Amino acid sequence: MRIEEIRVRGTVQGVGFRPTVYRLAKAFKLRGDVCNDGQGVLIRVSGSEENLTEFVAKLQQESPPLAKIQELSRTSYEGEFDFDDFVISSSVSNIIKTEIVPDAATCPQCLQEIFDPFSRFYRYPFTNCTHCGPRLSIIHAIPYDRHNTSMSVFAMCPECAKEYRDVENRRFHAQPVACHICGPKAWLERADGKPVTASMFSMMDDVDAVCTLLQKGEIVAIKGLGGIHLACDATQEIAVEKLRQRKKRYHKPFALMARDISIIEEYCTVNAKEKELLTSPAAPIVLLQKKVIEIKQELLIQHSIASSVAPRQNSLGFMLPYTPLHHLILKRMNCPIVLTSGNLADEPQCIDNDEAREKLNKIADYFLFHNREIVNRVDDSVVRVVSEKVQTIRRARGYAPATINLPPGFDRVPQILAMGSELKNTFCLLREKEAIVSQHLGDLQNAAAFNAYQKMLNLYLNLFEHKPEAIAIDKHPEYLSSKLGKELACVNQTKLYFIQHHHAHIAACMAENSIPLNSPPILGIALDGLGYGEDGTLWGGEFLLADYRQFQRLATFKPIAMIGGEQAIYQPWRNTYAHLLAAQLWDTCQRQYTELGIVKFLKQKPLKLLNQIIEKQINSPSASSVGRLFDAVAAAIGIFPEECSYEGQAAIEMESLIDINSLNNYEETNNYHFDVVFLDNIYCIEPAPMWQALLNDLQQQIPQKTIAAKFHKSLVNIIVEMVNLVRQEHLIDRVVLTGGVFQNRILLEKVTKDLQSLEINVLTHSLVPTNDGGLSLGQALITAAQLINN
Incomplete structure (x- = not known):
C-alpha cells in the first residue's frame, strides 16, 4: 500500500x-x-x-x-x-495560488428544475449548483467558501443544507446554493416610487411581470449577475429610441437577448461555432451576421428588430439567457429584448440597488431588484467568429478571471502587476506560470470608471495575495493607469517598467499563441488609434520586428496632424482635412473638386485658424494612426463627417457598407495606390496617391460602398507589400496582427489570407482582445522577459 x-x-x-x-x-x-x-x-x-x-x-x-x-x-x-x-475535509487557508472561477451560465439540470412545477426550485430565480451560477461576481476572498461570498448573509434551510452536505448531490458544497425559503428574493419597483399592485397586470410573480412590462413598451432596469441592465422590447422602435435618448447613447449598437437559438435564427445566420459560443457556460454576446430578409406582402415579419437597435450595422450582438432570472423573464417573450448596461453613457454599470434608484430613475420605468449583493462588477463578454476562430472583443463575464498559461521560458517569473491602458482597460497580475487578466473595466477618462478600476485592482491584489516585485505601465505620460502605477511603485518601492504601447500589443498576441521566451523576433503589425511612441510622437500604424524583450521599428504610416488632439477622434472631418493638406491636395480640391460634398463641408470650417494651429503645432500632434486614416476616408465619402458619438464609429459604419462579393471581384488596376518612401531609416507608407484617386472617384459619383471596398482592398495590398519589402532584409516567417484596427473583419480576414498565401504563419488574437483590452498581458510579459534577461 x-x-x-x-x-x-x-x-x-x-x-x-x-x-x-x-x-x-x-x-x-x-x-x-x-x-x-x-x-x-x-x-x-x-x-x-x-x-x-x-x-x-x-x-x-x-x-x-x-x-x-x-x-x-x-x-x-x-x-x-x-x-x-x-x-x-474543511478548507485550509494559506498562500494563494489558486484560481477564481468565472461566473457560469445556468446548466441544463438547473434550467429543467426552474420550469418543473414539482421541483422545490420551481420558478426560483437564483437556482444554481456546482456546474453553474455566480462566482467572481459574489466573492470577497479566497478560498471560495460561502462565508467569503455575498451569500454569507443567507443561512441555508434544512433542505438546502442537506443537499450541500450530500456528496452524491450536484449541489454538494455549491457555495451559492439557496431556494425560495432561505435564499435571495427578487421584487419589482416603480421608478416613480408609487406602489406596484397586482391589478396593474396579470402575473405569476414579480419576475414574470417584467415580461408583461416589456411587451407593453416599458423600460425595465434588471439587476442580474454582475450588474444592472436596462431592457426593452427590441422590436418596438418607440421603446428602443426612448431608451437611447434617456441613456444618452445615441448610436452605439445595443446588445440583444433572446429566449432561445430559434428566435436568434429568425434574424441572424448562426454557424456551428457561433452556436457553441452562445450555449457555452460563458454565454457571451456573439456578434452575428444579420439575415437579409425578403419582405413579401403578407409575410412581412411582425416582430422585426427596431432599426435603432444597431443603426447602419450589418451585424447584431446576441446572447442567450445566462441566469434563471433571465430564463424566467423571457419564458413568454417570443421576440428579442434589448439588454444593455444600466448606466449613463461612458459611466460604469450600476451594481447597487440604491445607486440604481438614484442614477437610473430617469431612464427606467420599473426596477427588478434582488437582495444578493453584487460584490464585483462584471460586464457581458463580447466575441465573434472570424474564419472559424474565436475573436474576443471584450473579455469579462464567463471568461475573467480564468488564468492564461504563460509560454515556455516564463516558468519562474516574479510577481508582476501591469496597469493596462486608458481605454478599454484591463490590468494583469503575473505569477508563476500564469497570467490573471482582469475583466473589462472600461475607459478610465471617466472618473467613476477610474474609481472602479482602483477598487477592483485592490480586490485582485488582496484576493490573490499578490505583492508585485515590478509594475509595468504604458509610456503615455497622461494615462491615469500609468500615473497610478507610478504612485504604487513609489509608495511600495517597486521597480517600474515603461512599456511601449504597440510592443505590448504584439507581446500579448505572441503570449496567447504560446511563442516561447527565447524565440527569434517576429514581425508585428500593430494598427490602432494611437499609442505613445519611442520618439515622443504618437504611433498607430507600425511594423515592428519584436521579441518579448525589445523591438525594432521597420516601417510606419506617414504621420498626419491630429487637429485639436482628442477632438480628431470624435470629429472625423479634422482627419480628412489634415490628410488632404499633408497630401498637398487642398488647393487642388478648391480648384477641381469644388462640387464635392466633403469640400463644401470643409470650406465652412475655420480653415485659416486650423492652418495656424497645425503650423504652430498647437494641440495638433502628428500620429501615424491607421484608425484616424479610416476616419478620414469615411468622412470624405460622407459617413459621419461632423461628429461621432464613440471612437471608430465612422470607420465601423464604412466597413458595414461593403458587399463582400463585390469586394472580391475588383481588378488589381481598380485599387487605390499607396507610395512607399524610405525616411529616417524606416519605410513610410504615403497615402497621397490614394487620396488623389479617391477624389476622382467621388467626382465621378462612384457609389459609397464601392469606394469603401476599394479602400479596404488597397490597404490590404499595401500591408502585404510592406511585409514583402521588409522580409527581403529580415528573416520573417511569422507575422502578428494586432491593435484595435484589426477588429475590422474584412481587413483581418484578407490580410491573413494574403499573407498565408506567401507561406507566412499569421498569429492573431483569441483569448484577449486585439484592442487595448489585451494590452496589460503584453506589458506584463515584456516586463517579465526583461527581468529574466537581467
Whole structure:
C-alpha cells in the first residue's frame, strides 16, 4: 500500500471537484481526504499502486464541466495519516495560488428544475449548483467558501443544507446554493416610487411581470449577475429610441437577448461555432451576421428588430439567457429584448440597488431588484467568429478571471502587476506560470470608471495575495493607469517598467499563441488609434520586428496632424482635412473638386485658424494612426463627417457598407495606390496617391460602398507589400496582427489570407482582445522577459 499527496492546481474550487475526487476514491476503495486550500485542491490518499494510478487517470478524464486542471503532481506522503475511510475535509487557508472561477451560465439540470412545477426550485430565480451560477461576481476572498461570498448573509434551510452536505448531490458544497425559503428574493419597483399592485397586470410573480412590462413598451432596469441592465422590447422602435435618448447613447449598437437559438435564427445566420459560443457556460454576446430578409406582402415579419437597435450595422450582438432570472423573464417573450448596461453613457454599470434608484430613475420605468449583493462588477463578454476562430472583443463575464498559461521560458517569473491602458482597460497580475487578466473595466477618462478600476485592482491584489516585485505601465505620460502605477511603485518601492504601447500589443498576441521566451523576433503589425511612441510622437500604424524583450521599428504610416488632439477622434472631418493638406491636395480640391460634398463641408470650417494651429503645432500632434486614416476616408465619402458619438464609429459604419462579393471581384488596376518612401531609416507608407484617386472617384459619383471596398482592398495590398519589402532584409516567417484596427473583419480576414498565401504563419488574437483590452498581458510579459534577461 502506498500513501500519496496529490496536489491539483488550476480551476478546481467551486466547480464540484472535491465531490468528484470523493466519488472516485470510494470507487477505487481508497482511504484519505481531500480539501481546498490556497493553492487549489490537496488530496492525501492511501491505496494500491494500481488503484492510485487508475484513480489519477479517471480524475483527469472525469473532471466536472467547469474544472480545468493545469497541474497535477504526486509525491509520497510522510506525515501523520489516520483515515479509515475517504472524507472531505474543511478548507485550509494559506498562500494563494489558486484560481477564481468565472461566473457560469445556468446548466441544463438547473434550467429543467426552474420550469418543473414539482421541483422545490420551481420558478426560483437564483437556482444554481456546482456546474453553474455566480462566482467572481459574489466573492470577497479566497478560498471560495460561502462565508467569503455575498451569500454569507443567507443561512441555508434544512433542505438546502442537506443537499450541500450530500456528496452524491450536484449541489454538494455549491457555495451559492439557496431556494425560495432561505435564499435571495427578487421584487419589482416603480421608478416613480408609487406602489406596484397586482391589478396593474396579470402575473405569476414579480419576475414574470417584467415580461408583461416589456411587451407593453416599458423600460425595465434588471439587476442580474454582475450588474444592472436596462431592457426593452427590441422590436418596438418607440421603446428602443426612448431608451437611447434617456441613456444618452445615441448610436452605439445595443446588445440583444433572446429566449432561445430559434428566435436568434429568425434574424441572424448562426454557424456551428457561433452556436457553441452562445450555449457555452460563458454565454457571451456573439456578434452575428444579420439575415437579409425578403419582405413579401403578407409575410412581412411582425416582430422585426427596431432599426435603432444597431443603426447602419450589418451585424447584431446576441446572447442567450445566462441566469434563471433571465430564463424566467423571457419564458413568454417570443421576440428579442434589448439588454444593455444600466448606466449613463461612458459611466460604469450600476451594481447597487440604491445607486440604481438614484442614477437610473430617469431612464427606467420599473426596477427588478434582488437582495444578493453584487460584490464585483462584471460586464457581458463580447466575441465573434472570424474564419472559424474565436475573436474576443471584450473579455469579462464567463471568461475573467480564468488564468492564461504563460509560454515556455516564463516558468519562474516574479510577481508582476501591469496597469493596462486608458481605454478599454484591463490590468494583469503575473505569477508563476500564469497570467490573471482582469475583466473589462472600461475607459478610465471617466472618473467613476477610474474609481472602479482602483477598487477592483485592490480586490485582485488582496484576493490573490499578490505583492508585485515590478509594475509595468504604458509610456503615455497622461494615462491615469500609468500615473497610478507610478504612485504604487513609489509608495511600495517597486521597480517600474515603461512599456511601449504597440510592443505590448504584439507581446500579448505572441503570449496567447504560446511563442516561447527565447524565440527569434517576429514581425508585428500593430494598427490602432494611437499609442505613445519611442520618439515622443504618437504611433498607430507600425511594423515592428519584436521579441518579448525589445523591438525594432521597420516601417510606419506617414504621420498626419491630429487637429485639436482628442477632438480628431470624435470629429472625423479634422482627419480628412489634415490628410488632404499633408497630401498637398487642398488647393487642388478648391480648384477641381469644388462640387464635392466633403469640400463644401470643409470650406465652412475655420480653415485659416486650423492652418495656424497645425503650423504652430498647437494641440495638433502628428500620429501615424491607421484608425484616424479610416476616419478620414469615411468622412470624405460622407459617413459621419461632423461628429461621432464613440471612437471608430465612422470607420465601423464604412466597413458595414461593403458587399463582400463585390469586394472580391475588383481588378488589381481598380485599387487605390499607396507610395512607399524610405525616411529616417524606416519605410513610410504615403497615402497621397490614394487620396488623389479617391477624389476622382467621388467626382465621378462612384457609389459609397464601392469606394469603401476599394479602400479596404488597397490597404490590404499595401500591408502585404510592406511585409514583402521588409522580409527581403529580415528573416520573417511569422507575422502578428494586432491593435484595435484589426477588429475590422474584412481587413483581418484578407490580410491573413494574403499573407498565408506567401507561406507566412499569421498569429492573431483569441483569448484577449486585439484592442487595448489585451494590452496589460503584453506589458506584463515584456516586463517579465526583461527581468529574466537581467
